[in-house]
Amino acid sequence: xxxxxxxxxxxxxxxxxxxxxxxxxxxxxxxxxxxxxxxxxxxxxxxxxxxxxxxxxxxxxxxxxxxxxxxxxxxxxxxxxxxxxxxxxxxxxxxxxxxxxxxxxxxxxxxxxxxxxxxxxxxxxxxxxxxxxxxxxxxxxxxxxxxxxxxxxxxxxxxxxxxxxxxxxxxxxxxxxxxxxxxxxxxxxxxxxxxxxxxxxxxxxxxxxxxxxxxxxxxxxxxxxxxxxxxxxxxxxxxxxxxxxxxxxxxxxxxxxxxxxxxxxxxxxxxxxxxxxxxxxxxxxxxxxxxxxx
Numbered sequence: 104x105x106x107x108x109x110x111x112x113x114x115x116x117x118x119x120x121x122x123x124x125x126x127x128x129x130x131x132x133x134x135x136x137x138x139x140x141x142x143x144x145x146x147x148x149x150x151x152x153x154x155x156x157x158x159x160x161x162x163x164x165x166x167x168x169x170x171x172x173x174x175x176x177x178x179x180x181x182x183x184x185x186x187x188x189x190x191x192x193x194x195x196x197x198x199x200x201x202x203x204x205x206x207x208x209x210x211x212x213x214x215x216x217x218x219x220x221x222x223x224x225x226x227x228x229x230x231x232x233x234x235x236x237x238x239x240x241x242x243x244x245x246x247x248x249x250x251x252x253x254x255x256x257x258x259x260x261x262x263x264x265x266x267x268x269x270x271x272x273x274x275x276x277x278x279x280x281x282x283x284x285x286x287x288x289x290x291x292x293x294x295x296x297x298x299x300x301x302x303x304x305x306x307x308x309x310x311x312x313x314x315x316x317x318x319x320x321x322x323x324x325x326x327x328x329x330x331x332x333x334x335x336x337x338x339x340x341x342x343x344x345x346x347x348x349x350x351x352x353x354x355x356x357x358x359x360x361x362x363x364x365x366x367x368x369x370x371x372x373x374x375x376x377x378x379x380x381x382x383x384x385x386x387x388x389x390x391x392x393x394x395x396x397x
Contacts, residue, residue, distance in 0.1 A: 133176035140253040142261050143280030144287070146185040149202070149251045149263065151175035156247050161268040166206050171214070173223035174204040174265060175249060181219055182263070189277040190215070193234035200233060204265065204272060210237040213274055243271040284310060304328035305337050312343045322348070335365035339383060351390050358387045 133152040140147050154176040159165050166172050174180040179201040186197050191213075199219050205212035217231040249267040258280050262273040288307045295303040304324040311321025325341045338361035346354035362383050369376035 135177075136251075138251050138253070140256070140261065142253075142256065142276060143258045143278045144186070144283040145188060145278040145280070146183075147188075147253070147263070147276065148183045149180065150183075151180040151249070151251060152177040153248045153250065154267075155249075156245070156268050162206055162270060163208075169205060169207055171203050171205045171212075171224050171227065174202050177223070179203070179216075179218065179221045179223055182215065186278065186283060189279075190234060191236050191238065191275050193236055195234055201227075203227070206240075206270075211240045211272055212236070213238055213272070238272055238274060241271050241273075242269050245269055281314070281316065284314075301328040301331035301337070304331070305340055308340050308344060312340065312347055315347060318344060318348050333364070335361045335368055335379075338364060339386070343386070346390050354390050355387055358383055358390075 131152075133154040135150070136153050137148060137150045139149075152175045162168070180203075181199055182202045183199040184195065184197050188195050188197075193215075195215055200215040201218045201221055203214040203216060203224065205214070212235060214235045215233045216227060217233060218226055218228060221227055243266060246266045246268065249265070252264050252266070253261050254264050254273070255262045260275065260277040262275050264274075265272045288303075288310065291303045292300070292307070305328040308321040308325035308328065311317050311324070321344050322341075325337060325344055329337050329341065338357055342354045342357040342361060345351075345357060362380055365376050365379055365383070368374070369379075
């Protein structure tokens with residue numbers, strides 16, 4: 104009996120500690136944050152803590168001029184790339200990096216470093232830098248709590264922007280989206296099941312048309328796709344490729360065939376085709392010496 108009472112007492116004490124610990128979880132002065140962005144086919148993320156201005160003088164006082172800063176609060180700010188990237192002309196391999204900024208009254212220094220376990224700047228070693236370069240700092244509206252965002256986005260790049268107090272620093276990131284896309288297409292073709300390969304071939308041909316690149320390869324793929332599975336939509340893709348290659352007459356004929364085949368498909372399957380027909384007819388009207396707008 105005494106043993107049971109003792110065990111109950113120990114359990115109660117442990118439970119009490121757990122409840123107290125949970126009750127004492129409090130808001131942090133610099134809360135943790137994460138922002139993610141896909142640029143082309145590359146995923147980029149930033150993990151950081153967000154200090155506030157709180158009426159203080161930030162630049163040149165709280166954060167000294169020409170002294171490396173953790174670019175946030177608490178642990179080092181971390182930036183991760185899923186693929187190799189180019190950051191203001193600097194090649195950076197895929198991976199996770201500590202991200203530092205050095206404030207200055209002129210251009211600021213941006214540093215990507217391998218010390219991902221560093222607590223802020225503590226533990227920083229210059230020999231672990233993978234890239235260090237200068238960027239301009241500009242003035243903007245007041246941002247009370249430090250913020251990272253992605254701006255000026257395209258399929259091939261964008262800016263990682265740090266904004267705090269009235270300062271903005273934009274770090275330009277470029278990705279080789281075409282290299283990644285071609286790698287994905289080639290892998291998909293290698294792994295495609297026989298009865299689904301026609302779709303993979305058509306998707307590759309569509310990419311060629313949309314990006315206006317490797318049009319001859321795209322034509323080979325769409326012809327192979329049509330040989331495996333003849334469909335009105337695949338004929339539509341072929342017509343767009345023909346037009347992109349400058350063969351407008353053939354493009355119009357192929358699109359007319361696509362409409363005929365689509366109407367027959369709709370009839371055989373008791374489906375509506377009016378909306379698709381209008382789309383294809385609209386494309387035909389746009390066939391000129393230039394590329395149609397998708």
